[in-house]
Amino acid sequence: MSPRVLEEYLHGHIPLSRAMQVSVRELTDELVVLGAPLAPNINHRSTVFGGSASALAILAAWSLLYARLRDRELSASLVIRRNTIDYERPMAGDFTASAFLAEAGLWPEFLHTLARRGKARIAVSAQLRGQGEEAGHFGADFVAFATPLDQP
8 A cells, every 4th residue: 555545545534634634654564654734733822732643643553554454455444442642742833643563573463363253453552743853652452343355
């Protein structure tokens, strides 16, 4: 999957991503980096709204799993089960969320469980950055439910 294809998918299927003006900055098997500008995500203090930062981290984490599954020609409904976020500093400009598997070594077990049971759980982490500095940390558990490949 290319960054452009993922970005088009997000904007077409998750309207919030379009409203936030989310862009896919990097997409590899190990990492998804999403970015967004300050203007549509600003709060009353002229910094990034916390909900926008959280949404970008969730979108990045979800996108990592979605792209990894699609690249393996697997389909699943992905839902967030639980998440936490720690904000370390305000972000007064464009910001990014970089998502990666919390424990990359658990991916094969995740795939095996999904194939065998039709559902599986995996943890994803993300780092928020603004103005080139770390601004927060995100962690979440996602559950995948196997679906036919033609369903989103």
